[in-house]
Amino acid sequence: MDAAITGLGLLTPAGLGVDATWQGLCAGQPAARPHTVLEGLPVNFCCRLPDFDAEPVLGRRLTWRLDLFAEMALVAALEAVQDAGLDPAVWDGARVGVVIGNGSGGNVGLEKEYGKLQEGRISAISPLTIPRSVPNMVAGEIALAMKALGPNFVTATACASGATALGVARDLLRLNRCDVVLAGGSESVCSRIASAGFSQAGVLSTRTHDPAGASRPFDADRDGFVLGEGAAVLVMERAEHARARGARIQGYLSGYGATADGYHPTAPDPSGQGVERATAMALDDAGLRPEDIGHINAHGTSTQKNDLAEALVLRKLFGTPPPVTATKSVIGHGIGAAGAIEAAVTVLALREQLIPPTANLDRMDERIELDVVTKNPRPHTMHAALSNSFAFGGQNAVLAFRAP
Template identity: 60%
Template sequence: MVPADIAVTGLGLVTPAGPTPEANWSALCRGRSLAAADPELAGLPVDFSCRVPPFDIEAELGRGRTRRLDRFSHLALAAARRAVADAGLDARTWDGERVGVVLGVGSNSLHTYVKEFCHLGAGTPDRVSPLALPRSVPNMAAGEVAIDLAAGGPNFTTSSACASGATALGVARDLLRSGACDIVLAGGSESARSRMTATCFHRMRALSRRRDRPAEASRPFDADRDGFVLGEGAAVLVLERYAGARARGVRPRALLRGYGATSDAHHPVAPRPDGGGAARALTAALRDAGCGPADIGHVNAHGTATRQGDAAEAAALTRVFGGDPPPVTAPKSVIGHALGAAGAIEAAYTVLSLEHQLIPPTANFRFQDGDHKLDIVAGVPRRVTMTAAITCSFGFGGQNAVLLFTAP
């Protein structure tokens, strides 16, 4: 253990699997999809999603703030508050100027813009809300978290499509290593359940069309996969230097030891078929952590259940780990795809896997196709002994981000 090691001391999760790490872990280990018909998407060709269960956000944030903010900011604030409490920290007493916030958000809020554009289309611009911009631009989740928790350090948003949440954690780690902050609240937030988002992804043929069996729709790495299921959620991890955490008497949940980021430089939406860019990110994360492929006991895969995406990821894992890669799980099969928040949510899940020494199953997985055979955990959780695990996140534009966590 060296002072530069970055400790994860708190987790905050608000996802379709629940509002706590315990609820999320329980749902993951059951290995059943949470997809269901979504009234907000009624009448569209794809009318189902994975939704965050109802919780009293007004009681948590107050009526005024709740009405002023969009859903992705609601989720971010709830997750950040939970993470700070889990870390044993108190925003009323910390040195806020040494606390940073870095959150990943994949896009601005289409929930708000669709409504406001309707006013313009109807020729009534005077009905456009003056809050339309400040409630919906991507950086407002991080900004609102900083306001709420008096975090006066560096504050910004990473936007690398579906890798955004993972990128945020990598950037936060660098802020701590550089000495710019003592604590960083890092993660991601997104609600992908807008009618425009659903329509756009449907038109791209990226979504599963199993509207008659939504709970069987998301099938990462399965031969019969046909696309992902929209989701939503937020995850915030409290990161601090290991020495600082120990000085205040806290045992970290895990250590963030490695980060690798690359670009496919290939295509706007399709991954490089040979997995070359993703493989370079995996190798960079291993090198950064001082680990070899044999040290990794578990892979939390990006696993969107798209034909091209899963094939490219399998190719990347085979490139790096050879013919016997570590056991793989794909949580999007359970909670859907939260886009910009997915990487942060799955980073939290990787921490929980290390804590429990258990790998949750991939829902709806039956058998693989193609030349790249992975060890997909399915059916029931798998008990393992591991000291290190990685989580992969990839996005439009060829964005690749890989995080490596170790037990403390």
């Protein structure tokens, strides 16, 4: 059973809201900039939301209570629910679930509170430190704000968290546990500890002289990814529920595949067996063949190993793969939010029959044989598309979408 997608909410470094994000991605201008919080670190830049202020939407008291990752998710959820034409004041909350992907919880706020601990200012530490920072609160706060009283939890599969959340939400609808699920991901890793930790792991680009050119998936000169932040929430419904209320259906989540590499804590399996199995599962689940896929939103992190492994699997599975784009080239890597953001972008690409470009691809790695959309958005007729998400821990999630 397909899950109908009836609402979208997006906050990304490309823009605040669905329309602004889509326009920013189609413009193909990278959002990476130096960040004052990261001054003095080996990597001092990231992709941040442009002038984000949740207070006008959520109010002062609620904004004061929440960490940034929860603020973003709630604002995106409100946009998605409005886009879907739903009203939490009248819906049957017991039949509405919330599943949100997140990798690190409130690390931005927690870092500030830990600074007080280091300084010995124990009494200055906020009593809200724990409820602000624990990952489950992002789903819990959406339930509180919207009286969504069905299944409520967070998925944590690192960089695949948002995609995992959508797959699990689709399963809840298939099992008839819910009529509606608010599903997606939210994350901010534009913090000193995140930048230092990922930098020490050797996975961040070190192009401090050219932040805008740092994220360059599939390029021969790629040297790592760029940290980002953002949120995406999709309103997903049982198709018959959506049709019965006359909803505008923007696309369908038809297939979901999830596997583990069982290979290495951080490096992808160069054979790509886990990714290959996840893709085959998603296609089979959706009743699709490789030739039915008209577009792929690649995981495309801009690391040497990941991009090469993903490209080799796509060549193996598809022979001549359909046009590919890599959203992270513009908005950076949103970690737990990335899979949900890219899923929403894939829905928009199918809806608009337009593929946004990959930025900074100046010289294709000669080992990579893909048709990567660059420079300008490409009009393209497509009826189905894949969105790929892979993660530390070897966790893979592939989503198959159909056009409405």
